[in-house]
Amino acid sequence: MAHNHVVMRRCIGCKRVAPQTSLLRVVRTRTGQVLDGTGEHISGRSAYVCPAPGCVKAAGRRRMLERALSAAVSEEIWERLLAQAGTGTQVV
Numbered sequence: 647m648a649h650n651h652v653v654m655r656r657c658i659g660c661k662r663v664a665p666q667t668s669l670l671r672v673v674r675t676r677t678g679q680v681l682d683g684t685g686e687h688i689s690g691r692s693a694y695v696c697p698a699p700g701c702v703k704a705a706g707r708r709r710m711l712e713r714a715l716s717a718a719v720s721e722e723i724w725e726r727l728l729a730q731a732g733t734g735t736q737v738v
């Protein structure tokens with residue numbers, strides 16, 4: 647148990663803590679680009695959100711993602727997040 651170290655991150659939509667690998671990741675790089683960093687090793691300031699449409703929408707509605715990253719988030723990134731959140735089974 648103690649050997650099974652799981653990195654936990656907080657979803658900015660629902661504030662629940664979950665294993666980092668189960669969350670979608672958005673990264674702001676040093677050059678200020680905001681990228682979909684899910685499953686990729688991109689260094690920079692990161693924000694995490696559950697792969698659930700409700701969480702992605704909550705993060706957008708309250709501008710939580712922009713605030714977490716201190717950067718503007720493009721439509722393209724939102725579309726990618728929503729696409730990855732899919733139809734989801736979680737109802738928030």
Ligand SMILES: [Zn+2]
Nearest residue numbers: 657660696701
């Ligand atoms: Zn969430």
